[in-house]
Amino acid sequence: MRWSKPTPRRFVAPASRRLSRGRPVPAVGALLAFTAAILLASALLLYSSPEEKRISIYSTAANYSLPVLERNGDEYIGLLEVFEPLGAVSAKANGSHWKFRYYDVESEFTAGKTRARIHGSDFDLPSNFLLENRRGLVPLSCLGTLLPRILGGPVTFNQNSRRLFIGNVAVHFTAQVSKTTPPKLVINFTAPVNPTIATEPGKLRMVFTREAVVAPGSQILTFDSKIIPSASFQENNGAAEVAVAASVPLIASFSNDGRTITIEPPPVATTPAQPPQTTAGAATASPTSGTIALAAIRRYFAVVDPSHGGDERGASLTDQLAEKDITLAFARRLRQELETRGLATLLLRDGDSTLSLDQRASLTNSAHPAIYICVHAASQGNGVRVYTALVPIGTENRGPFLSWDAAQTSFQLISRSAGTSLVTELQNKQIAARSLIAPLRPLNNITTAALALEVAPPSNDVSQLNSPAYQQSIAGAIAAGVADVRDKLEAGR
Amino acid sequence: MIPRYLIIGVAVLLAITMGMSFYVWQMRGRVDRSELSTENSQPVAPPVSGPTEQITLYVAYDDTGVLRPKPVRIQLPAGRQERAAEMLRALLTLYLDKVSPHPLGAGSEIRDVYIVDPGLAVIDLNAAFADSHRSGVLIEELTVVSLVQTLSANVPGIVRVKILVEGKERDTLAGHADLSNFYDVPAVNQVVAQLQNAQ
Numbered sequence: 001m002r003w004s005k006p007t008p009r010r011f012v013a014p015a016s017r018r019l020s021r022g023r024p025v026p027a028v029g030a031l032l033a034f035t036a037a038i039l040l041a042s043a044l045l046l047y048s049s050p051e052e053k054r055i056s057i058y059s060t061a062a063n064y065s066l067p068v069l070e071r072n073g074d075e076y077i078g079l080l081e082v083f084e085p086l087g088a089v090s091a092k093a094n095g096s097h098w099k100f101r102y103y104d105v106e107s108e109f110t111a112g113k114t115r116a117r118i119h120g121s122d123f124d125l126p127s128n129f130l131l132e133n134r135r136g137l138v139p140l141s142c143l144g145t146l147l148p149r150i151l152g153g154p155v156t157f158n159q160n161s162r163r164l165f166i167g168n169v170a171v172h173f174t175a176q177v178s179k180t181t182p183p184k185l186v187i188n189f190t191a192p193v194n195p196t197i198a199t200e201p202g203k204l205r206m207v208f209t210r211e212a213v214v215a216p217g218s219q220i221l222t223f224d225s226k227i228i229p230s231a232s233f234q235e236n237n238g239a240a241e242v243a244v245a246a247s248v249p250l251i252a253s254f255s256n257d258g259r260t261i262t263i264e265p266p267p268v269a270t271t272p273a274q275p276p277q278t279t280a281g282a283a284t285a286s287p288t289s290g291t292i293a294l295a296a297i298r299r300y301f302a303v304v305d306p307s308h309g310g311d312e313r314g315a316s317l318t319d320q321l322a323e324k325d326i327t328l329a330f331a332r333r334l335r336q337e338l339e340t341r342g343l344a345t346l347l348l349r350d351g352d353s354t355l356s357l358d359q360r361a362s363l364t365n366s367a368h369p370a371i372y373i374c375v376h377a378a379s380q381g382n383g384v385r386v387y388t389a390l391v392p393i394g395t396e397n398r399g400p401f402l403s404w405d406a407a408q409t410s411f412q413l414i415s416r417s418a419g420t421s422l423v424t425e426l427q428n429k430q431i432a433a434r435s436l437i438a439p440l441r442p443l444n445n446i447t448t449a450a451l452a453l454e455v456a457p458p459s460n461d462v463s464q465l466n467s468p469a470y471q472q473s474i475a476g477a478i479a480a481g482v483a484d485v486r487d488k489l490e491a492g493r
Numbered sequence: 494m495i496p497r498y499l500i501i502g503v504a505v506l507l508a509i510t511m512g513m514s515f516y517v518w519q520m521r522g523r524v525d526r527s528e529l530s531t532e533n534s535q536p537v538a539p540p541v542s543g544p545t546e547q548i549t550l551y552v553a554y555d556d557t558g559v560l561r562p563k564p565v566r567i568q569l570p571a572g573r574q575e576r577a578a579e580m581l582r583a584l585l586t587l588y589l590d591k592v593s594p595h596p597l598g599a600g601s602e603i604r605d606v607y608i609v610d611p612g613l614a615v616i617d618l619n620a621a622f623a624d625s626h627r628s629g630v631l632i633e634e635l636t637v638v639s640l641v642q643t644l645s646a647n648v649p650g651i652v653r654v655k656i657l658v659e660g661k662e663r664d665t666l667a668g669h670a671d672l673s674n675f676y677d678v679p680a681v682n683q684v685v686a687q688l689q690n691a692q
Contacts, residue, residue: 314668315628378629381558385631392674405674437684438634439671454630
């Protein structure tokens with residue numbers, strides 16, 4: 001939304017009247033010309049491609065993506081942009097000649113010609129070199145042969161998918177479905193990955209744009225499982241995609257510092273007629289007999305969300321200490337404390353991965369836990385602040401359909417009750433604690449009891465936030481507070 | 494022998510060149526001076542005329558993590574929007590002071606306040622306000638609630654407040670406080686009640 005001051009109107013004589021003083025032009029002619037111009041502009045707009053063409057380049061120096069240009073029906077790319085992230089480059093245009101230098105390798109191109117000189121020898125481009133505003137453009141199809149001449153090393157270029165690999169940078173993966181009930185698809189990568197994850201009926205898609213993920217032996221992987229029968233790999237427009245087919249909805253979680261992605265069905269939504277402790281016991285023990293499949297399905301009581309992560313560092317608590325690291329360390333302790341009390345707990349991120357607020361809410365709602373606890377850390381104040389959601393107005397729930405922004409509305413009472421229990425336990429342990437309402441997403445998007453914790457240092461010494469003893473005492477009190485209202489939370493699920 | 498007209502022509506050209514050089518040098522100096530003045534991070538206070546009135550600012554105190562009402566007397570203009578903007582600027586003056594109870598980054602400014610009937614106020618912050626704001630749930634909440642409450646307590650009829658940054662929507666203030674939704678004044682009153690009790 002933008003506001004601007006209204007511009008003053010100017011009144012001029014109609015074009016046809018002004019023109020008619022010199023050379024007479026009929027008004028109909030002007031109208032036709034105007035209509036033609038409108039039609040031409042509309043045609044140009046309609047013709048424009050909805051998706052921008054891009055190329056992804058992977059190297060040991062950097063992984064990056066560049067736009068691909070259409071010129072005379074061919075795909076072109078700026079040569080300087082390709083090399084800039086890789087090392088020292090310079091370019092100089094002199095008339096129709098364009099000199100390019102990468103470290104000590106000199107190249108010379110001529111606008112409108114296919115013949116170029118690379119490091120003293122001739123090189124033929126598949127189509128003409130273009131010079132636009134002193135910017136040198138080369139045909140995209142020549143990158144596979146041109147780059148090794150300049151870089152002096154191997155380059156693999158998949159022109160159809162527009163993915164270019166400089167050196168040995170490919171990230172490989174293996175995928176295996178476990179024999180557990182329900183089955184889990186465990187995908188192990190040779191380097192940390194951070195894909196964009198989307199779900200749709202019968203499919204979970206992971207799109208890798210910044211990672212040099214390459215196809216396994218076969219483009220289609222089949223598994224001996226009715227729930228997760230197959231996964232497919234494909235590449236397009238500078239990205240790789242792994243699509244996992246399934247007969248049930250799936251959720252993905254990260255571990256092993258982003259090297260492992262585990263894909264599994266979310267815990268069942270229906271509440272089995274058994275106390276929570278039994279459920280947790282079934283979750284942690286490996287099933288020895290195939291009694292009731294439902295009992296063996298891992299059903300999480302709590303979802304713990306270490307806020308921030310990956311590219312998003314959160315607050316800089318000290319020069320060395322980022323909020324994302326403290327939240328992860330504390331969340332791991334909290335999971336341990338909750339599981340010790342028989343409360344099965346899912347950690348939304350167990351590594352340095354980026355998750356959007358919507359993804360966090362979506363994953364939590366799919367897991368149907370009894371409580372969601374989001375962890376933050378701050379250098380201001382001391383002790384722990386426990387927050388419940390400030391639900392925005394104008395976003396009403398209609399019948400069975402919950403508004404995304406007001407999804408928490410029906411759970412505010414149980415959330416506040418849980419918050420009070422946590423504050424009481426913290427104060428019992430002589431830890432300063434305070435209960436507040438805050439405009440903090442994704443609390444308002446969660447369809448269960450939802451709390452956020454902001455852990456501050458015990459005194460003015462911020463480095464104490466990293467103290468295992470301090471984290472452990474808070475985690476213990478929080479877990480005890482959750483366990484105190486276990487029955488209430490289970491009933492409110 | 495060099496023709497006379499050529500000598501005159503060269504002399505005229507030389508004079509023009511020197512004149513142009515002097516003009517360019519003057520222009521560069523002027524640009525440098527104007528750049529220096531734009532680098533000044535202090536918010537520019539518009540000239541305010543009008544009677545002095547008492548209003549209540551809701552001031553955040555970081556040391557105790559509370560929000561407290563503070564009556565002040567300031568000059569307020571006649572227009573409703575201008576009055577609203579002036580009230581928030583008075584609040585920012587406190588926060589940008591050397592002994593601020595809730596320091597904001599240098600250059601933080603209220604660009605404008607728009608009152609849109611029925612009962613909607615839109616606060617437009619500048620980029621420096623959000624970009625230099627300290628990150629944290631409570632610290633960001635104190636800022637947002639302080640702005641919303643100061644506005645709603647002093648401008649009758651406001652029931653909803655929206656916060657923009659440089660005229661555009663933004664997800665959060667500095668990574669925590671949500672700016673993507675509207676603030677409901679009755680709901681914010683509950684938060685204010687909580688924030689008036691020290692930890």
